[in-house]
Structure formats: structure tokens, C-alpha cells
Amino acid sequence: MIVELTVNGVPVTARVTNPGSLLDLLRDELGLPGSKNACEQGECGSCSVILDGELVCSCLVMAADAAGSSVTTVEGVSPDDGLHPVQEAMHHAGAVQCGFCTPGIVVAAVDLFARNAHPSSNEIKDALAGNICRCTGYGAIIRALEGVGATDEH
Amino acid sequence: MSTRTGRRVGVPRGVIRDSPLRPDGVPKLRGEFEYAQDLRAEGMLWAATVRSPHARARVVSIDLGPALAIGGVHACLTAADVPGRATFGLEHADQPVLAGDEVKFWGEPVAVVAAEDDDTARRAAAAVEVRYEELDARTDPEEADDRDEVFRRLSIRRGDQGLHGSVVVEGEYEVGMQDQAPLGTEAGLAIPDGQGGVDLYATSQYVHVDQEQVVASLGLRPDQVRAHPTGIGGAFGAREDVNLHIHLCMLALHTGRPVKMVYHRSESFTGHVHRHPAWLRYRHESDEDGRLVRVEARVMIDGGAYASTTSAVLANACYFAVGPYRSDSVAVDGVGARTNNPPCGAMRGFGAVQVCFAYEAQMDRLAAALEMDPLDLRELNALGTGDPMPTTGQVIETPLPTIEVIRSLQAMPLPEPATMAHHSELPGGSGLTTEPHHVRRGVGYALGLKNLGFSEGSDDYAQARVRLTPDGAVVETAAIEVGQGLVTVLAQIVRSALGISRVDVNHVDTSKIDSAGSTSASRQTQLSGGATLEASVKLRQRVLDRHEGEELDDDGVWKGDELVVSWSVLAEEDWEETVTFRHPPTTGPDENGQGVIHADFAVAGHRAVVDVDTELGLVKVVRVDTAQDVGLALNPQSVRGQIEGGILQGVGLAVMEELVMKDGVILNPTFTDYLLPTILDAPDVEALLIEREGSWGPFGAKGVGEPPTISSTAAVAAAIRAASGKELNRVPIRPQDIALE
Numbered sequence: 090m091i092v093e094l095t096v097n098g099v100p101v102t103a104r105v106t107n108p109g110s111l112l113d114l115l116r117d118e119l120g121l122p123g124s125k126n127a128c129e130q131g132e133c134g135s136c137s138v139i140l141d142g143e144l145v146c147s148c149l150v151m152a153a154d155a156a157g158s159s160v161t162t163v164e165g166v167s168p169d170d171g172l173h174p175v176q177e178a179m180h181h182a183g184a185v186q187c188g189f190c191t192p193g194i195v196v197a198a199v200d201l202f203a204r205n206a207h208p209s210s211n212e213i214k215d216a217l218a219g220n221i222c223r224c225t226g227y228g229a230i231i232r233a234l235e236g237v238g239a240t241d242e243h
Numbered sequence: 244m245s246t247r248t249g250r251r252v253g254v255p256r257g258v259i260r261d262s263p264l265r266p267d268g269v270p271k272l273r274g275e276f277e278y279a280q281d282l283r284a285e286g287m288l289w290a291a292t293v294r295s296p297h298a299r300a301r302v303v304s305i306d307l308g309p310a311l312a313i314g315g316v317h318a319c320l321t322a323a324d325v326p327g328r329a330t331f332g333l334e335h336a337d338q339p340v341l342a343g344d345e346v347k348f349w350g351e352p353v354a355v356v357a358a359e360d361d362d363t364a365r366r367a368a369a370a371v372e373v374r375y376e377e378l379d380a381r382t383d384p385e386e387a388d389d390r391d392e393v394f395r396r397l398s399i400r401r402g403d404q405g406l407h408g409s410v411v412v413e414g415e416y417e418v419g420m421q422d423q424a425p426l427g428t429e430a431g432l433a434i435p436d437g438q439g440g441v442d443l444y445a446t447s448q449y450v451h452v453d454q455e456q457v458v459a460s461l462g463l464r465p466d467q468v469r470a471h472p473t474g475i476g477g478a479f480g481a482r483e484d485v486n487l488h489i490h491l492c493m494l495a496l497h498t499g500r501p502v503k504m505v506y507h508r509s510e511s512f513t514g515h516v517h518r519h520p521a522w523l524r525y526r527h528e529s530d531e532d533g534r535l536v537r538v539e540a541r542v543m544i545d546g547g548a549y550a551s552t553t554s555a556v557l558a559n560a561c562y563f564a565v566g567p568y569r570s571d572s573v574a575v576d577g578v579g580a581r582t583n584n585p586p587c588g589a590m591r592g593f594g595a596v597q598v599c600f601a602y603e604a605q606m607d608r609l610a611a612a613l614e615m616d617p618l619d620l621r622e623l624n625a626l627g628t629g630d631p632m633p634t635t636g637q638v639i640e641t642p643l644p645t646i647e648v649i650r651s652l653q654a655m656p657l658p659e660p661a662t663m664a665h666h667s668e669l670p671g672g673s674g675l676t677t678e679p680h681h682v683r684r685g686v687g688y689a690l691g692l693k694n695l696g697f698s699e700g701s702d703d704y705a706q707a708r709v710r711l712t713p714d715g716a717v718v719e720t721a722a723i724e725v726g727q728g729l730v731t732v733l734a735q736i737v738r739s740a741l742g743i744s745r746v747d748v749n750h751v752d753t754s755k756i757d758s759a760g761s762t763s764a765s766r767q768t769q770l771s772g773g774a775t776l777e778a779s780v781k782l783r784q785r786v787l788d789r790h791e792g793e794e795l796d797d798d799g800v801w802k803g804d805e806l807v808v809s810w811s812v813l814a815e816e817d818w819e820e821t822v823t824f825r826h827p828p829t830t831g832p833d834e835n836g837q838g839v840i841h842a843d844f845a846v847a848g849h850r851a852v853v854d855v856d857t858e859l860g861l862v863k864v865v866r867v868d869t870a871q872d873v874g875l876a877l878n879p880q881s882v883r884g885q886i887e888g889g890i891l892q893g894v895g896l897a898v899m900e901e902l903v904m905k906d907g908v909i910l911n912p913t914f915t916d917y918l919l920p921t922i923l924d925a926p927d928v929e930a931l932l933i934e935r936e937g938s939w940g941p942f943g944a945k946g947v948g949e950p951p952t953i954s955s956t957a958a959v960a961a962a963i964r965a966a967s968g969k970e971l972n973r974v975p976i977r978p979q980d981i982a983l984e
Contacts (some may be wrong), residue, residue, distance in 0.1 A: 106362065122281040123274020127426045127476070128508045132914035135426060163274035176272040180264055183880040186888065187726025188271030189426035189476030195272060211665045215673075217922045221914070223426050223477050224726045226887030227925040229880075 092156040096121070097165030105152035112136045112147040114155070115162060123163040123192045127221075134220035137193035138162050144200040146219070163192035166199045174237055175199050182233035186224035194220045198234055207238045255744030255797070259735045259942055262880030266730050266748070278474040279430035279446045284501035287432070288317055290494050291364035291504065292487070293354040293371045294513065295346035298380035298907025299583040302344055305354060306372040315359035316367045317498045322353075324493065327462030331485050333452065335394075338549035338586070340460050340489050346375070348548035348585050349908045350513025357494040357502050380907040384522070384545040384580035392581045394546045395554035397561045399575040399634050399836030406572035408528030408536035412608040416525070416601035417973040419901035420545075421518040423590050424919055427476020428511040429486050432503045433495035440467030441492045442752070446475050448482040448723050451758035460489045461496065468492065472750035478725040479892070480589030481515040483761055484551055512912035516551045516588030517902060519544035519579075521560065521597035527605045533613045535624045537572040538633065540564040542598060544587070546579045551588030553579040558699060559594030561836065565633040566602045567645045567692040567846045568624040573633050575836070583907045589763055591892060592952045595693045600974055603689040603957035607964070617688055617961075622649045626692070626846075628937075636837045639844060641945075642935035644872050645690065648848040651870035651931045652688060658866050658927075660684060661854055667923050670854055670861035681858040684865075687961025690848040691953030694841040695946040696766045700831040703842065704823050705767070706757035707774035709737060709782050711818040713811060715745025715797070716779075721752070722759035722771040727948060728881035729767050733775050735877060736941055740779035742795045757823060765845070765946025768877065769939070774824035776941040782820040786813065826939060843938055847871040847950035849890070849958035851926070855966035860978030862898050862963055864924065867955055870931040874938040874945030882947050886930045889951025895920045897959035901975050 093102050096119060103118045115121045115138070124147055125135035131146040138147045139161040147160075166173050172180060175198045185191050194217060201208055201216040208216065213234045222230065257263035270276040307319040322329065322343040329343070330336045342353050354371050358364040381387060431445025440463065447453050450470035457468045475482065487504050494502040506514050524541040542560045546553030557579035564575045590596075610617040625645040631638050661668045663679045671677035697703035708719040716737050724730045734746040759771045783795055790808045792800035800808040826842040852866040867890045876882045892900075899918040903910040911917045936943045956974055964971050967981050 116281075121274075122277075125278075125426070125476070126280070126505075127428065128914035130508070130913060130915050133426065167273040172269065172272060176269075180268045180272055183262065183265075183884050185265060185268050185271050186728070186884055187426065187475065187477040188267065188276055189278065191271050192274040195274075211667055214667055214922045219921075221426065221919050221921060223424055223479070223892075223919065224888045225884055226889070226891035226928065227922040228887040228928055229884060231922070231925075 090153060092153060094155050094157060095159040097161055109152040110148050111150040111152050111155045114152040115147060121162050121164050125189055125192060127189060134193040134197060135190050137196040137220065139196060139200055144197055163195050166196060173199060175202060178233040178237045179230065182229045182236065184225060184229040184233045190220060190222040194222065194230060202237060210235060255738045255742065257735055257744065258739040259877045261735065262878050263731060263735065265728060276474055278427055278476055279444060280427060280505050282432040282444055282503060284432060284434055287501040287503050288357040288359060288498060289361040289364040290355055290357045290491060290502050291368040292352050292490065292510065293368045293373065295342065295349060295351040295353055297346060297375055297377050298349045298382065299378045300346050300375035301378060302342060302346060302353065303374040303376050309370040309372055310356055310367040313363060313367050313370060315363045316356060318357045318494055319371060320355050320493055320497060325460055328459040331456045331460055331489060332550050333484055333552050334554055335550040347583055350585065355490045355494060357498055380583040382582050382584050382907045384543055384582055387580035387582050388578050394550050394579040394581055395557050397558055397577040397836060399561055399573060401634060401636055401835065401837065402572035404572060404574060406537050408530050410529045410531065410609065410612050411526065412605055412612055413526045414605055414608060415972060416523040416604060418521040418597040418600055419975055420520040420904065421590060421896050421900050422512060422902055422917060423479035423481035424917065425477030425479055425481055428506040428508055429514050430505040431487055431491050432501060433491035434501040435495045435499055441495050442469045442471060443488060443492055444471045444473040445488050445491065446473065446482050448478045448725060448763055449761035450721050451753050453485055453488050454753040456485050457489055457492050461492055466754065469752045469754045471752040472721060472723055475723065475725055478762065479591045480763060483589045483763055484516050486514045508914055509912045512909055513585060516586045518590035519546065519556055519587040519597065523598060523601040525601055525605045527609050529609055533615050533620050533623050535568055535570040538565045538570045540575045542575065542577040544579050545582055545584055547582060547584040547586035549586045551586050553587065556594040559694065560598050562634050562840055563595045563692055564598045564602065566599060567626040567690050568633060569626050569630055570633040575634060584904060585909065591889065592949050593764065595691060595953050596956060599689065599691045599953050600957045600960060603954065603961065607961055618649055618653055621690060622646055625649060634836065635840045637839050637841060641843050642937045643844055643846055644933050644935050645846045647933050648690065648846055648870045648872060651933065652848050652850045652868065655850065655868045655929060657686065658852055661865065668863065670856040670863040671859065672923060676859060677856040677861060681856050682854050683857050683966040685853050685855060685962040685966025687851050687958050687965055688848065689954035689957035689961055690846065691950060692844060692846050693765065693949050693953055695769060695845055696764055696826050696842040698829050698841045700829050703760060704825045705759040705770035705774045706821065706823045707771055707778055708756060708819060708821040709775065709778040711814050713814045715743055716741055718748045718775055719751045719756055720748065720759050720771055721750065721756050722767050723762040725762050727885060728878060729771065731881060732768055732772060732877050736772055736775045737779050740776055741783050743797050745797060765948045768944055769946050770824055770826065772941040772944065774822045777824055778820040778822040782818060786818060843945060845872045845945045845950050847954060849955045851958040851962040853959060853962040853966055855963055855981060857967050858982060860980065860982030864894050864898065864926040864959055867894065867926045867958065868929040869951065870933055871947065871950055872945065873932045873934060873947050874940055875934050875943045876932045877942065877944050879932065882932060883930055885947050886951045887928050889948065890928055890955045891920050891925055893952045893955025894926065894959055897956045897974050897976060899975055
């Protein structure tokens with residue numbers, strides 16, 4: 090079937106195969122490979138996107154159900170030439186290793202700061218509890234986001 | 244000769260001991276970094292794998308007809324279609340590319356298909372009709388030992404075997420099967436070159452060994468197969484062995500089209516090797532003062548159905564069976580069993596993890612029997628530079644600051660008691676199941692010892708090339724960046740050695756450079772870093788000699804205050820230097836397991852603080868502090884990243900991570916059921932880097948990737964014992980082990 094939706098502010102029309110997920114649609118049909126598939130079960134958060142203002146695992150959303158929705162992916166939170174303050178802080182803190190979880194963590198953190206400009210450490214941890222990182226042990230991610238919360242630049 | 248006067252700009256930024264930004268950080272953060280999963284090619288087909296549903300069965304027949312009848316299916320290949328060597332393997336080529344008469348583990352590949360898209364390929368794989376005659380799966384490693392079905396036995400005898408101590412502790416220990424669980428699953432793309440050869444882009448830690456195995460099984464000349472380093476979502480040992488590599492190349496050459504394959508998570512759990520489960524029996528004997536007199540150990544690991552690296556993992560487990568302690572008399576007997584369980588092989592720590600859990604429990608028990616402080620006992624027996632390894636007798640020649648590690652841990656402040664104000668502080672977490680008055684705090688210590696680089700006489704080397712270009716310097720290497728930061732540290736080494744600031748690291752394929760060896764054994768900073776340093780030093784000297792200069796920087800060659808050759812002129816002169824770096828030679832073991840087995844060593848220690856709900860058996864790991872022997876921290880931020888990440892994998896093995904097996908079948912091959920530590924499970928970490936000059940690594944650096952994972956598990960287990968009063972002889976420690984035993 091054909092679905093129309095808005096992705097990163099751009100209206101798009103795409104063919105979806107049943108039972109394709111929103112993640113498949115983004116990666117395979119729309120050429121947006123930033124969202125990653127690592128578990129297919131909504132456990133790891135690597136495919137996190139913002140769907141009509143809600144943080145979701147795009148692997149758990151049927152592509153057809155996204156019709157008419159507005160979706161923001163990691164590609165959409167990054168300025169054309171540069172980094173979002175969340176990305177900047179993660180870069181400087183050494184919060185990126187293999188990087189496979191990174192797009193999902195960026196999206197979840199951007200969603201957090203959109204709702205809460207000065208999250209506590211516990212609020213940061215709660216917000217990222219659905220994102221698995223296998224490389225960093227999370228320490229650098231927490232330090233990075235605590236730094237974002239300490240400024241008003243975002 | 245161009246001339247200019249002025250001053251050199253001085254030492255560039257981003258040299259060793261700095262922590263410059265990762266060159267791949269921005270694309271990874273923006274979602275633009277290309278991983279193997281993201282690769283595409285014009286006219287590309289998708290592949291899928293038919294896997295055995297049995298741990299052991301005879302393959303009676305395979306009917307490809309129903310699969311080939313599906314529209315869009317281009318190929319179905321079985322064992323009969325393997326053009327060259329029918330088997331592969333890192334140390335022994337004993338694993339079939341595709342199973343022939345018999346399948347020997349659950350999930351073993353039987354056939355592969357290629358089709359127009361992923362869904363069609365998976366439907367076709369499901370449509371292949373394989374008839375099996377199920378056979379008894381032999382999954383008990385002790386019975387395998389009795390039948391002499393083993394990959395390796397190793398016996399170590401050192402010192403007077405008649406020596407005995409007056410204080411004796413004995414114990415039996417068990418370590419469950421852990422998975423590396425890298426976030427990126429296995430993935431790759433093979434592209435036929437139109438002349439009978441193929442280019443392979445696939446998840447790997449070691450492209451040259453992939454290339455050799457593809458060449459052998461496809462029956463091609465070495466120059467017909469090029470394996471390319473590719474973006475990879477973590478490794479931790481899971482990418483050393485071939486899995487989809489030969490399949491992809493077979494399908495690409497068979498169809499004449501590019502072929503891509505990406506494992507789903509459940510396939511990934513069967514498609515790569517795991518950490519060996521282990522069963523360990525120990526006897527420690529000391530004198531009345533606590534000096535270790537004799538250590539006896541029996542080490543059993545289950546290698547599963549095929550060899551992979553079991554013989555090397557077993558050897559490591561045996562060589563490090565005593566840990567970083569002196570003992571005059573040692574007897575270790577190790578067995579690597581062959582069963583119908585999933586093959587096990589490399590995972591961060593490589594045999595040293597399993598024995599550390601056991602010998603550190605033994606050291607705590609010995610301290611209790613002696614009524615000694617556990618750290619005092621460790622310090623009394625600490626192994627250091629100049630001492631012989633308790634197992635192999637090899638004299639340790641590089642710095643081994645075991646005593647500094649112990650004293651550093653002792654000096655680190657302990658955290659305040661938990662306030663329980665936020666649910667993340669409670670062992671039950673947000674479930675709010677924990678009653679605060681059931682919570683007991685425990686503190687535990689453990690030390691671990693690990694070899695660096697390949698051992699037992701292997702010709703371990705890495706080649707790297709440094710070239711000068713108009714844009715600066717370029718390092719060319721086939722070494723794999725798995726996330727650890729090799730791309731950053733190689734550039735730092737060049738900046739320090741050449742004196743210029745603009746440095747890129749280019750990964751090149753197997754046809755362009757000789758091997759860098761595997762990104763494993765904590766070895767790339769030392770080996771590829773060593774090659775890069777030597778190439779840079781030689782190149783700088785040649786440049787200065789040719790131009791009679793004194794200094795080199797981004798502007799060019801200087802003599803005093805005069806710029807004698809500008810960079811642009813220099814870069815036109817086609818400068819390059821290729822170096823193959825080898826670490827000091829090692830030997831295999833003699834009949835008693837003695838020899839100069841290892842190239843270098845690193846020691847680390849961990850102190851874990853846990854809060855345990857003793858009623859429900861729930862654990863909150865509050866802190867894991869560490870002191871680690873790093874030689875010289877070339878990039879302190881990356882070192883800390885390795886330490887924090889490695890500790891959390893150790894925490895995972897201590898309290899949650901296990902592939903649960905039943906009759907050879909993995910019961911939990913998903914991220915829903917294989918529990919990985921989340922940000923709420925992550926302890927705070929304070930890391931103290933102990934720097935001592937003297938290792939052969941570049942600028943004295945040691946590998947840092949594995950030590951964080953070795954003793955962190957044992958420290959957490961010790962802390963839970965302290966909190967609960969339970970013996971806890973098995974990891975991962977489950978709630979029922981604490982609450983019900």
C-alpha cells in the first residue's frame with residue numbers, strides 16, 4: 090500500500106510492504122539508515138524515533154500505522170552542518186564507541202531535553218533506560234548529558 | 244629550495260596522552276556512519292540461511308524445489324556446492340561451510356539462498372525441506388572427556404609437586420555461557436568482480452584471516468578475494484570466526500550479482516561463538532602466614548561442536564589459573580571438551596575471566612581461613628616484575644604493578660550508604676519490590692592477570708604504512724576499528740612521532756597491505772600502534788636526512804629557523820614507509836606447560852560495592868572502582884571508555900548474562916530473554932590508571948581492552964557473598980541463588 094507521512098519535516102509518499110515496520114520503511118524505502126536494527130523486539134532502542142511527539146521504537150510500529158504521522162529520526166535532529174548540543178556533548182565526552190546504539194541514544198536524549206531542560210542524573214537514566222549500549226558502560230553518556238543539562242544552550 | 248624564516252609551530256594538538264575527538268564521532272552521532280548493515284550495491288540480492296533445528300541429527304535429504312519455485316529466488320546452495328575446502332576454522336578447519344551428512348549444533352547452517360529481497364530470501368529459506376534423523380545430542384562435557392572427545396588437554400606442573408601447605412581451602416566453581424551481544428548483528432555484502440573474483444565487505448575483527456578462509460573454500464587464488472574492513476557495531480570476540488563470509492561469496496559468484504545478508508538477532512546468537520562455560524575445581528594451600536605454597540586446579544571448558552579458538556582459550560585459562568600471585572608449586576589440568584552445544588570461542592578476556600572468578604573466590608576463602616584481610620593476603624603473594632609466572636615459569640620482564648593496584652584500591656574512598664530516595668538505588672529498581680530493611684551492603688575485591696598479544700609461539704605481527712600527502716599524513720592499515728578508538732590512537736601516534744597535526748587513518752583491503760592481525764587479545768594499540776610508530780619514526784628520519792633538516796611540522800622541513808622544504812613540495816616526493824611490527828617472540832609449552840608463552844602482561848583490580856535485597860535475591864551494583872596497569876595511557880578518555888564498558892560486561896556476567904541451554908538448544912536467543920545491563924544497572928566507576936614505563940608497546944603502552952572484564956565479575960561476586968553470606972560458586976548469580984539456597 091501507499092502511505093503518506095512527514096519525515097524530518099518533509100512530506101513523503103512511500104510504498105510499504107505488509108507487514109513492514111516503520112524502521113524498514115525508513116531504512117529501505119526512504120534511504121534513512123541512521124535508525125538501526127539490533128533486536129527487532131523493542132528492547133534495545135537503537136531504532137528510536139519521535140512519532141507525533143512520542144519517543145517510540147520504530148521496529149515496533151507498523152509502517153502502515155505511521156500514515157499521516159510526523160516522524161523525526163536521527164537525521165532530523167542533526168543540524169545540516171554540525172551537531173545538536175546533545176551530539177556535541179556526547180562527542181566531547183567520549184560517549185561514542187562502536188556507535189551502533191548512538192543514533193537511538195541521540196534521539197532519546199533530544200526527546201528528554203525537549204521535555205526537561207535540566208534533568209537530574211536519575212531523570213537522565215530513566216529516559217535512557219530503553220537504550221542498550223554494549224560498549225561504553227554508559228558512564229560517558231551520563232556525563233555528556235549531565236553537561237548538556239548544566240547549560241541553557243539547547 | 245624554498246626558504247622562509249620564522250618559528251616552528253611547536254608540538255601539534257592531538258598527540259599521545261591527549262584525548263582528541265574521534266574522527267568517526269560526527270558521522271556516528273549524525274547517523275551517517277556506514278555499517279555493514281547499511282551497505283547497498285546496484286542489482287543486489289539478499290541472502291538467508293537455513294539452519295538446523297536439532298543439536299545433532301543425520302541429514303537424510305534436502306529438497307530445494309519448494310524454495311526455488313518461489314518467484315524471485317535466484318539460488319539455493321548446499322554443502323555439495325562448496326567449490327573448495329568444505330570446512331573452515333580459525334585454528335583447525337573442522338567446521339563445515341554448510342553441514343553435509345550430519346548437523347552437530349542447534350542453528351548450524353545447512354543451506355543458503357539468495358533472492359530479490361530480504362523477505363523473499365527468508366521465505367525461501369523456510370521453504371527448503373530438510374529431512375533429519377535426530378540423534379542423541381551429546382551435551383555433557385564431562386562425558387565428552389570420558390570419551391576422549393576433546394579439542395585439547397593441557398597439563399601444567401611447576402615446582403616441587405610434593406610441597407604442601409598447612410592451611411587448605413578447596414572449592415568448585417561454575418561459569419555460565421556469556422554472549423558478546425554486539426549491538427550490530429552479523430552482516431555483509433559480497434560483490435563479484437566479473438572475472439571470477441569477489442570483494443567482501445563484512446563484519447570482522449580480522450579481515451586477512453577471513454580472506455584466507457574464503458580463498459580456501461571457494462578454491463580461488465588469493466588475489467581473487469579481497470576482504471575490506473567495514474563499519475562494525477561492536478565485536479568483543481564475536482567477529483573473529485567466519486560465519487556468513489564464505490556463504491556470501493559463494494552466492495555472489497554463483498549468481499553473478501552482489502549479495503547482502505544481515506542476521507536477525509536470534510540468528511546472531513547462533514551465528515557466532517560464545518564465551519566458554521567453565522567448571523573449575525581448586526585447592527589452595529598456604530603456610531600459617533598466608534604464603535601460597537601450592538595451587539591445584541582442574542579446568543573444564545565446553546568448546547561445543549567445532550574447534551574455533553577453544554584450544555587457545557583453554558591454554559589461557561590454564562596459564563592464568565593462579566592469577567597474579569606467586570606460588571612455588573602448581574598443578575593445573577585443563578580440558579577443552581567437544582560436545583553438541585553451540586561452538587564457543589573468543590570473548591573479551593579469553594579464558595582468563597572464568598578462572599579469575601574461581602581463584603579470587605579461593606583467595607577470599609583462604610583469607611577467611613587465615614583470619615587475614617583479603618587484600619593483605621593478596622599483597623603478601625603479589626606477582627611482580629622479575630617473578631616467574633606461577634604456572635609457566637616465564638619470568639615477567641615488563642612492569643607488573645600488582646602491589647600498586649592493591650594499594651590503590653585500598654586507598655579509594657568507599658561510598659556512603661544508599662539513601663534509597665530514588666528507585667534506581669533499590670535492588671528491585673522501579674518495580675519497588677524491595678523493602679529497604681532487607682537491603683544489605685557488601686564490598687568485594689578481585690584482581691586479574693591477562694596476557695597481551697598472541698601467545699604460544701604464534702608469529703604475531705601487524706603491518707602499517709604511513710604516507711605523506713598534500714593534506715598531511717595517512718596511516719594505511721587493515722586493522723579493524725570495532726569502536727575501541729584505534730582510528731584515534733593511531734593518528735595520535737603519528738602526530739607525536741612525525742610532529743605534524745593533519746593525520747588520517749585509512750582502512751584498506753587485504754590486497755593493499757599485509758595483515759594487522761586480529762583486533763583481539765588487547766593487541767592493536769601495541770601491535771598496529773607499534774608498526775605505526777616505527778613507520779613514522781623511520782619516515783621522519785628519511786625526510787630529515789634527504790633534506791638535511793632538523794625538524795618536521797605542518798609547514799615542512801626546518802633547519803634552525805629556516806623552512807628548507809615546504810609541505811607541498813615535500814608531499815610531491817611520494818614519501819611512504821611500511822613496517823611490519825612483531826612483539827618479542829614466544830614459545831609453545833613443553834611437556835609440563837613451561838615456556839616463554841606470553842609477550843606481555845597486564846594486571847588490574849576491582850572493588851565492587853553492592854546492595855543486596857537478601858529476601859528477594861535482587862542485586863544493585865552500586866560502584867565498581869578499579870586500578871589498572873596501562874603502561875602509558877595514550878588516550879586517557881578512550882582508556883576510561885574501555886574500562887567502563889569492560890566493567891559493565893563483567894557486571895553482566897556476574898548478575899544477569901547467560902545463554903540458557905537445554906539439550907544443546909539456546910532457550911533465550913533474543914534481547915528480551917538474554918538480559919543485558921541497561922543504564923539503570925550501570926555502577927558508578929572510578930578508574931585509576933597506573934602508568935609504568937617498560938613495555939614494548941608504542942611509548943610503553945599496554946593493551947587495555949580486556950583487563951576491565953576479567954576481575955570485575957569476581958569482585959561483584961565477592962561483594963554479593965559479603966552482603967548475603969552465601970557461598971555463590973556460580974555466575975551469573977541468580978536471585979534464587981541468594982534468596983533460596
